[in-house]
Amino acid sequence: MDQQGQNGLLKTFRQGWRNRSPVGVAIALGLIGFYLVLYFTPHFEPIAKAMGLKNKWFLYGFLYCVAMVGGGLRYLYYHGNSRYNRLRIATNIGVQIVLGFSVPFIMHLSGSKDFYFSYLWPLKFDYMMPDTLSQLPLYLSAYCFFGSLIAVPMLAVFLGKRWYCSWVCGCGGLSNTFGDPWRHLTATSTASWRFEQVTVHTVLILAVSTTAIVFVDFLLGTGQTGLSAYVYPLRYWYGLVVTSVLAGVVGTGFYPLFGPRVWCRNFCPMAAMLGLFQKFGRFRIAVKKDMCISCGNCSTYCEMGIDVRSYAQSNQSFTRASCVGCGMCAHMCPRGVLKLETVSKTQDDKGRQGLAVVDF
Amino acid sequence: MYKRRVRVVIIGNGVAGMEAALVVKSRQPDWDLTIVSEESDHFFSRTALMWVFTGQLSHRCIEPLERGTYERLGIRRVRARATGIDAEGRQVEFAGGLDPVPFDQLIIACGSRPRPFPLQGSDAAGVGHFVTHQDLSWLEKEIVGGPSKGGPPPRPEAHVAYSMPDSPYLERPVAAAKRGRLAQSPAVVGGGLIGIEAVEVMVNRGLKPKFFIREEYFWPIAIEPRESTWISERMREHGVDVRLHDEIDSLRTADGVLTGVKTKKGEEIDVDCLVVAIGVMPNTDWLQNGPIELDRRGGILVGEDLQTNVEGVYACGDCASVAWFDGSKRPEQLWYTGRDQGRVAGRRVCGERATYKRPIWYNSAKLMDVEYTTAGIVNMKVEREQNWFFEETGKVRSTTRIVVQDGRVIGFNFLGRRWDHDLLNEWIVQRRTLEWVLDNLEQARFDTEFVPPLRIPEPVKRQPLEETAKSPVPGPTVFNYA
Numbered sequence: 001m002d003q004q005g006q007n008g009l010l011k012t013f014r015q016g017w018r019n020r021s022p023v024g025v026a027i028a029l030g031l032i033g034f035y036l037v038l039y040f041t042p043h044f045e046p047i048a049k050a051m052g053l054k055n056k057w058f059l060y061g062f063l064y065c066v067a068m069v070g071g072g073l074r075y076l077y078y079h080g081n082s083r084y085n086r087l088r089i090a091t092n093i094g095v096q097i098v099l100g101f102s103v104p105f106i107m108h109l110s111g112s113k114d115f116y117f118s119y120l121w122p123l124k125f126d127y128m129m130p131d132t133l134s135q136l137p138l139y140l141s142a143y144c145f146f147g148s149l150i151a152v153p154m155l156a157v158f159l160g161k162r163w164y165c166s167w168v169c170g171c172g173g174l175s176n177t178f179g180d181p182w183r184h185l186t187a188t189s190t191a192s193w194r195f196e197q198v199t200v201h202t203v204l205i206l207a208v209s210t211t212a213i214v215f216v217d218f219l220l221g222t223g224q225t226g227l228s229a230y231v232y233p234l235r236y237w238y239g240l241v242v243t244s245v246l247a248g249v250v251g252t253g254f255y256p257l258f259g260p261r262v263w264c265r266n267f268c269p270m271a272a273m274l275g276l277f278q279k280f281g282r283f284r285i286a287v288k289k290d291m292c293i294s295c296g297n298c299s300t301y302c303e304m305g306i307d308v309r310s311y312a313q314s315n316q317s318f319t320r321a322s323c324v325g326c327g328m329c330a331h332m333c334p335r336g337v338l339k340l341e342t343v344s345k346t347q348d349d350k351g352r353q354g355l356a357v358v359d360f
Numbered sequence: 361m362y363k364r365r366v367r368v369v370i371i372g373n374g375v376a377g378m379e380a381a382l383v384v385k386s387r388q389p390d391w392d393l394t395i396v397s398e399e400s401d402h403f404f405s406r407t408a409l410m411w412v413f414t415g416q417l418s419h420r421c422i423e424p425l426e427r428g429t430y431e432r433l434g435i436r437r438v439r440a441r442a443t444g445i446d447a448e449g450r451q452v453e454f455a456g457g458l459d460p461v462p463f464d465q466l467i468i469a470c471g472s473r474p475r476p477f478p479l480q481g482s483d484a485a486g487v488g489h490f491v492t493h494q495d496l497s498w499l500e501k502e503i504v505g506g507p508s509k510g511g512p513p514p515r516p517e518a519h520v521a522y523s524m525p526d527s528p529y530l531e532r533p534v535a536a537a538k539r540g541r542l543a544q545s546p547a548v549v550g551g552g553l554i555g556i557e558a559v560e561v562m563v564n565r566g567l568k569p570k571f572f573i574r575e576e577y578f579w580p581i582a583i584e585p586r587e588s589t590w591i592s593e594r595m596r597e598h599g600v601d602v603r604l605h606d607e608i609d610s611l612r613t614a615d616g617v618l619t620g621v622k623t624k625k626g627e628e629i630d631v632d633c634l635v636v637a638i639g640v641m642p643n644t645d646w647l648q649n650g651p652i653e654l655d656r657r658g659g660i661l662v663g664e665d666l667q668t669n670v671e672g673v674y675a676c677g678d679c680a681s682v683a684w685f686d687g688s689k690r691p692e693q694l695w696y697t698g699r700d701q702g703r704v705a706g707r708r709v710c711g712e713r714a715t716y717k718r719p720i721w722y723n724s725a726k727l728m729d730v731e732y733t734t735a736g737i738v739n740m741k742v743e744r745e746q747n748w749f750f751e752e753t754g755k756v757r758s759t760t761r762i763v764v765q766d767g768r769v770i771g772f773n774f775l776g777r778r779w780d781h782d783l784l785n786e787w788i789v790q791r792r793t794l795e796w797v798l799d800n801l802e803q804a805r806f807d808t809e810f811v812p813p814l815r816i817p818e819p820v821k822r823q824p825l826e827e828t829a830k831s832p833v834p835g836p837t838v839f840n841y842a
Contacts, residue, residue: 003756004778004808007729009564013508014415021509081729083810189426288806289782290696291724294375295408296421309424313699330808334726336733336778339806 006297006332007081017256018181024256032253039244054108061101064174068093071177084327084340088166092173100170115140118168121148122207123270125238129211130218152270153277159342160283161274162325169270171263174252175303176326179260183303183328186259192305196266196322203242204272210234242267261303265322275321282342284319285329287312291337298329298338312337366391368709369452369461371442372469373397374406375695376677376702378425380467383706385433394436394461396452398522399529400493401439401514402427407695409496410557414564418510427514439515440522441529442470447651447670456522465672465709468652468660469702472640472678472693473528477549481611486535486543486618487634490558494531499558501534502543502633503565528643535617535632543633547571547621549608550637551578556591556727558635559600568599570629574607582723582739583732586749587759587775594728608634642679642691655681659691664715666705674708676701676716684718694723720788722781735784736771738763745770746825748794750816752776758814760801762794764825769797777814778806795821 017023037043044056053059072093079085095118104114115136121128127144136144155163165172175183213234217227251263264271285308292315298308304322308329311318330338368384370377373395381395408422420427430437438461440454451460474489476482486502489495493513500507523530536542544567548558551573562569577588578595592602603623611634612620620630642658653661653669659681666674666682677698681689692698700716707714722735737745744765752758758776762769768791772784783804787797798821802813 003729003776004811005726005729005731009411009414009560010416011564012415013412013418013510014504016509019509082808084808087810184421286806288724288778288780290722291781293407293695294405294422294424295411296405296417296424297408297411300417300421313424327808335724336726336731336806337724339778340809 003081004084004331005082005334005336006079008078010078012184015181018184020185020257024182028253028256031255032249035249035253039248058101058105058108061104064170065093065097065101067178068096068173069177071174071180075177075180079328079331082327082331085331088327089177091167092169092176095168096170096173117143118170120144120152120270121211122204122273123169123171123268125207125211125235125243129235130215152274156274156277157281160281160319160325160340161271161278161321161323162283162327162340164274165264165271165324166326171247171251171268172261172324175255175260175264179252179255179303182255182259183261184259184300185257186261186265186303186305188299188302188305188307196305199266200268200272200275200322203246203267204269206238206242207269210238242269259303259305261305261324264324265304271322271324278323279319279321281319282344283323283325284317284341284343285311285323286317286339286341286343287315288335288337288339289315291335293335295334297332297334301328301332303328308338367394367462367464368392368467369394369396369463369465370467370469371396371452372467372471372677372679373400373403373437374469374471374677374698375403376471376698376705377467377469378403379699379702380469380674380676380706380709381433381435383703384709385435387707387710387712389434392436393434394438394463395430396438396440396442396454396461398439398441398519398527401437401518402430404493404513405695406491409490409493410561412508412510413496413500413504413561415508415510418508419513420510439518441519441524441527441646443524443646444649445647445651445670445673447673450672454522455524458522466674467702467705467709468647468668468673468675468679469677469698469705470643470646470679472691473643473645474554474636475639475641477636477638479608479611481613481618482636484535484611484613484616484618485533485538486632487611487636488532489528490554490635490637491640492529494529498532498534499561499633499635502536503546503562503567505536505542524646526645533616538615538617539632543567545570545630546633546635547629547631548635548637550639551575551604552581552637552639553579553725554640555635555637556595558637559595560728563598563600568601570601570603570631571595572606572608572623573602573604576605578602578604579727580739582734583773583775584739584761586751587761587773590757590759590775591727591730594730598728640678640693642681644679655689657681657690659689661689664717665708666701666716667708674705676705682716682718685720692718720785722785724781727775730775731778733774733777733779733781734772735779735781736763736769736788737765738771738773740771742770746827748798748823748825750820752814755812756814760814760816762797764794767793769794777811778808780804780806794825 044059048056048059072089099118108114126132133141213227214231217231246267247263254262292312294309294313296309302308306320327340330340368391370381402423405422411417440458442452443455444453451462453460474491488498546562546567547570548555549572559569559571577585578591595602607624608621609624610622622628644658651670655661660668660675660679662668662675662680666676668675678691678693681691683689704714704716720736724733746764748762750760761773763771
């Protein structure tokens with residue numbers, strides 16, 4: 001039977017490994033170590049070769065799928081009674097297995113360069129670099145170019161950021177499956193919100209400006225301007241700091257310490273860009289008037305650290321740029337107060353006044 | 361108006377008291393504001409205690425405001441039991457020899473306390489309630505052995521030296537400690553919302569509690585037998601021993617520890633932990649000797665301005681008896697009414713002309729895993745009341761009951777789906793017909809995305825209406841929202 005809402009009570013805070021106990025910290029250290037070895041040493045190459053995979057990145061892709069399927073099954077065991085959750089997680093895992101692993105693998109077997117359809121600029125930084133665009137077959141260049149600049153923003157305006165962050169993206173997919181047991185660890189404080197606003201937009205500005213510099217340099221002809229000296233170091237350092245350290249080591253390694261969306265919330269340039277479009281788009285979380293009992297299930301289980309309760313308690317439907325639309329606030333709410341929806345905001349019912357308090 | 365800083369004292373740190381404090385501080389940041397709370401240092405959501413028990417939430421999770429809010433707003437806190445109000449000297453008195461705190465304006469928002477079990481032995485270890493922080497701590501010790509990794513609330517014992525023996529905020533004696541093992545055969549008495557919450561948390565620990573319900577079915581005050589059967593079914597599926605129309609006659613204890621109960625039907629049952637959830641009552645025993653006027657149930661009598669019989673003393677939240685739509689005066693024990701009353705009291709203290717009027721009744725809850733929404737007049741046996749009922753089966757299970765009087769819709773009761781009561785209320789005020797409501801019901805649906813819509817077959821829409829549902833709860837015979 002289909003049901004909405006959390007079915008059965010959870011034991012989150014009674015499980016040590018989910019609450020930074022020594023076991024939880026050990027899991028974090030293990031993950032951090034894994035990413036350091038993966039990114040900065042060749043130790044995984046022989047294992048990949050032994051498994052018949054081209055390089056360590058295919059091995060990583062394979063492990064990624066395994067982690068998502070395992071975490072996804074666990075997630076569905078607890079929250080799969082809701083159709084939104086089932087469709088979302090199934091789609092996300094399907095995208096990862098097909099576009100994130102199988103298609104690149106088959107492309108590689110057939111002799112062409114592997115291509116990841118589920119990642120676009122600015123998350124996949126290379127896919128907007130002039131040298132990449134000029135080397136790719138025309139249809140893939142067009143996919144990268146128009147996908148990033150037109151399809152991604154348009155979809156965010158009409159469906160919200162969630163179409164990518166919670167349904168398609170591999171990083172988001174891993175957070176919502178393998179990382180789900182730690183979602184309550186995301187900081188909810190005002191200070192963490194301020195930090196996020198600064199860092200995530202800084203990375204976005206870095207991504208955009210680096211891309212712009214590379215493009216200008218390319219169009220004017222490499223070596224013709226003073227920019228060329230900066231192009232290589234910029235790309236190198238952006239790749240090292242943002243893609244390897246922040247997305248990999250910190251992004252996933254910190255799951256058991258600070259929740260599964262450390263990367264998405266604080267550093268992902270794609271999330272920042274989508275968030276800006278979402279803010280002015282149709283997606284919102286509708287709040288049912290007066291029914292919030294301030295229990296805090298929504299804020300606790302929000303993986304982006306949004307204090308959903310404060311909006312619910314003040315009867316305010318809202319759109320936050322950081323919201324990835326995972327739907328867990330609405331799912332956990334014991335009073336059915338919250339509802340994710342995409343509406344034309346001119347139909348908004350913000351003007352409705354309460355019945356209880358009468359002013360003179 | 362005042363030459364010196366105005367002193368406002370708020371008794372109670374719950375939603376009503378805190379909302380009043382926030383209103384006062386938003387308008388008069390310089391006023392001297394003191395919040396008195398025996399129970400806790402920090403405002404928390406009482407309705408969320410069940411999740412703290414299971415570990416779904418921590419104590420910090422159920423605090424709506426960040427710690428440090430009191431300091432930031434300059435609100436002073438007193439952790440002690442108030443023992444009385446000196447109306448002449450304008451001060452609040454405390455237990456434990458604490459100095460009285462003077463006030464110019466006072467807001468009483470001291471809430472409810474659990475109704476005591478009127479049986480011999482109810483003071484034994486192993487018998488308790490599930491209403492306060494201290495009750496939660498007691499039940500955790502009885503059933504799980506202690507608090508979750510989230511830890512206890514801040515300064516859990518700070519009030520003990522400034523309390524009274526009959527306080528609801530002192531922890532009950534723990535039978536598990538005396539017995540040397542955790543409770544294995546718990547029971548709950550009282551078929552209401554707190555009762556079912558206690559049952560749910562026990563089920564979460566893998567226990568099979570006995571659930572004593574005096575009435576013929578669960579929660580007759582809000583739902584009717586057809587609806588209630590579903591909830592009872594759900595409980596039984598989870599192994600709960602639901603005992604309808606059954607009452608506890610006496611308690612069996614040994615050395616001050618609960619060992620069992622005897623039912624009215626004469627059955628002897630071993631019980632090692634009993635949660636008494638037979639209702640709550642205004643927490644006003646400390647006001648019995650005046651000067652504040654109480655009604656016979658202990659509620660503080662207030663007018664539309666929430667002022668008591670003493671000038672400059674207001675009451676709001678669970679402890680205040682406010683006027684209902686039928687003219688009676690009763691407390692409204694809901695979260696949002698407490699919040700709204702607190703806001704009105706806060707504005708009154710600041711000299712604004714706000715009044716509190718009871719809106720159309722509406723509420724929602726979750727019974728086991730079944731969503732519940734109600735709006736308007738339901739289960740009140742009003743004159744010429746008729747019911748339209750539909751049970752949906754298949755992918756979604758739900759029930760829809762619409763109450764009609766003289767062809768106009770006056771109330772809704774829903775299980776299994778989410779509904780926007782705000783729109784339902786609007787329809788009641790607009791005096792919509794049943795036909796119109798059924799054709800437009802989809803608009804009020806608040807289900808999460810991808811939940812299939814409620815489809816009512818056309819013949820069912822035109823099915824004959826049933827006469828008044830049998831309800832043992834007496835209610836008003838006429839109503840008028842105008």
